[in-house]
Amino acid sequence: xxxxxxxxEHIAELAKLGLTDExxxxxxxxxxxxxxxxxxxxxxxxxxxxxxxxxxxxxxxxRDDHVHxxxxxxxxxxxxxxxADGCFRVPLVLEESNx
Amino acid sequence: MAExxxxxxxxxxxxxxxxxxxxxxxxxxxxxxxxxxxxxPVCLGMPGMLPVINRKAxxxxxxxxxxLHCQIPAHTKWDRKNYPYPDLPKGYQxxxxxxxxxxxxxxxxxxxxxxxxxxxxxxxxxEDTGRLYHVEEASLVDFNRSGVPLMEIVSEPDxxxxxxxxxxxxxxxxxxxxxxxxTADMEAGAFRCDANISVRRQGEEVLGVPVEVKxxxxxxxxxxxxxxxxxxxxxxxxxxxxIERETRGWVSSENRTVSxxxxxxxxxxxxxxxPDLPPLEVAPAWVAEIGERIPELPEAKxxxxxxxxxxxxxxxxxxxxxxxxxxFYEQAVEIGTVGETEITPKVxxxxxxxxxxxxxxxxxxxxxxxxxxxxxxxxxxxLVQQGLINANAGKSVLDEMFRTGQSPEQIVEAxxxxxxxxxxxxxxxxxxxxxxxxxxxxxxxxGKKQALGFLVGQVMRATRGKANPxxxxxxxxxxxxxxx
Numbered sequence: 006x007x008x009x010x011x012x013x014e015h016i017a018e019l020a021k022l023g024l025t026d027e028x029x030x031x032x033x034x035x036x037x038x039x040x041x042x043x044x045x046x047x048x049x050x051x052x053x054x055x056x057x058x059x060x061x062x063x064x065x066x067x068r069d070d071h072v073h074x075x076x077x078x079x080x081x082x083x084x085x086x087x088x089a090d091g092c093f094r095v096p097l098v099l100e101e102s103n104x
Numbered sequence: 105m106a107e108x109x110x111x112x113x114x115x116x117x118x119x120x121x122x123x124x125x126x127x128x129x130x131x132x133x134x135x136x137x138x139x140x141x142x143x144x145p146v147c148l149g150m151p152g153m154l155p156v157i158n159r160k161a162x163x164x165x166x167x168x169x170x171x172l173h174c175q176i177p178a179h180t181k182w183d184r185k186n187y188p189y190p191d192l193p194k195g196y197q198x199x200x201x202x203x204x205x206x207x208x209x210x211x212x213x214x215x216x217x218x219x220x221x222x223x224x225x226x227x228x229x230x231e232d233t234g235r236l237y238h239v240e241e242a243s244l245v246d247f248n249r250s251g252v253p254l255m256e257i258v259s260e261p262d263x264x265x266x267x268x269x270x271x272x273x274x275x276x277x278x279x280x281x282x283x284x285x286x287t288a289d290m291e292a293g294a295f296r297c298d299a300n301i302s303v304r305r306q307g308e309e310v311l312g313v314p315v316e317v318k319x320x321x322x323x324x325x326x327x328x329x330x331x332x333x334x335x336x337x338x339x340x341x342x343x344x345x346x347i348e349r350e351t352r353g354w355v356s357s358e359n360r361t362v363s364x365x366x367x368x369x370x371x372x373x374x375x376x377x378x379p380d381l382p383p384l385e386v387a388p389a390w391v392a393e394i395g396e397r398i399p400e401l402p403e404a405k406x407x408x409x410x411x412x413x414x415x416x417x418x419x420x421x422x423x424x425x426x427x428x429x430x431x432f433y434e435q436a437v438e439i440g441t442v443g444e445t446e447i448t449p450k451v452x453x454x455x456x457x458x459x460x461x462x463x464x465x466x467x468x469x470x471x472x473x474x475x476x477x478x479x480x481x482x483x484x485x486x487l488v489q490q491g492l493i494n495a496n497a498g499k500s501v502l503d504e505m506f507r508t509g510q511s512p513e514q515i516v517e518a519x520x521x522x523x524x525x526x527x528x529x530x531x532x533x534x535x536x537x538x539x540x541x542x543x544x545x546x547x548x549x550x551g552k553k554q555a556l557g558f559l560v561g562q563v564m565r566a567t568r569g570k571a572n573p574x575x576x577x578x579x580x581x582x583x584x585x586x587x588x
Contacts (some may be wrong), residue, residue: 006174016259019186019372019374021188021190028188034340038483040562050372052132057126057380058181058249058377058383059377059381059383060180060182060204060379061382063382064382064383064384065380065382065384065385066156066157066381067156067157067158067159067162068129068157068158068159069159069160070122070123070124070158070160070161071123071124071129072123072124072129072130072131072132073124073130075130075131075141075142075143075144076143076144076145078138078139078140078141078143079443081143081148087242089239089244090139090244091138091139091140091141091246092139092140092237092244092245092246093140093190093244093245093247094244095240095242095243095244095245095427095571096242096243097238097241097243098189098190098236098238098243
């Protein structure tokens, strides 16, 4: 199953990656071969297999609703490239345009 | 526009009233907190951190599902909803996609004199995002809200008018508050609503093209935005123009919706099962246990009030709109049944929905800030019913109780209000005393003023000292003047 050029560009856009033309072609091949490999699974007979949502044989791992101390803000912000007023500072995000 | 009708579905996001966040133990109470002081590596999406499910949040969601007559499936799981935005630190939101906690319920209510039933498609649990503040040339991110448990309630497109939509939200908020699972405070962002609205010719079977409406920050805004859309889409249909499938935002300052075209590419969320969280098996015993914690809901309470207390549907409705008000009222009713003068539920309802509501509205106060007890209210009503004070005086006493929290007896005493009715009570005693003592009366009228003292004494004896001597004095003089 060969991914189209548009599909690769769409995936790149969703991942916020800028790809050159040459890279788009390369990933078109690489991603397609990954899909081909996974495609093997469809050959298995799963008639008697129960649906599975998780690989571990556990369920209902929960905690009680207790509050513990949060992290000190200085520590939290110490790895951030940029901060201001106790916040992470990021490039301006435009709100969804209202006009 | 009578020939067109709307098909509206509502999506409500309600923050849950847990102490801690959905997947970590940071406090979920972020209101007023300094930015980024309610955060840890989990809710900041640091690499390698693992979420752990808050049991209370799951139980609140199941409880809500049950209150909305939903099925609670035995298997439920978590999924990742992927999209890039700076307020979402992991680049995905943990949500529920194909196996939500509750499905296929309904909410029934009365609107414009008719019974309405709106299907509930699903109730699921997810996590809230952080908040963005836009400053000059940058955005600031506060992650205090990141990971607060968020419950999403999705209705079927069964709502047929903006008024029905508003009433649905009123009823839903009431239920969430009764359950105690959310403050459901819209202004504080604890209760948010998006709508899908399509318009079709009345009687047509097929739904029209749905338009998503966002950015409605009050019940009023929901109603206005939907009214606007109903007209806008009807006009397009009348002109034979196509309706675009799109997302529109309500701009309250302009009283209109506008297209939000920026997210064209973004609706590819690539949901997949959350590998960091094992699924939940919801055992019937657990569901039953949660069900037992569901209190009497507004609808049932309203019907009981009408039946047991013989209230009008309207009075029962306003008394049960708030669980605490209903509780205050019921305590008062219970107290009213004991004691020398029985106070009927109807009389108590009149005082609560009339005078007390007026005072609460004037002061913009909730029942929790009313600083007198149901016992005190019944005490006041009893004073009025016994004729010790009249209804007008009763109102001013309630005013004073509301302001000071003093008991009605204290206030009546301090203001001398009881004397008003003593006039009536004393009048007959005085008449009797004057009739029985013609000699002192004659002496007084002839100018022997000291005879008055004797008469006052007689009245005091007749009332066993309970009368106010000053009042007796004044009333006696008036009565004597009439006999001169």
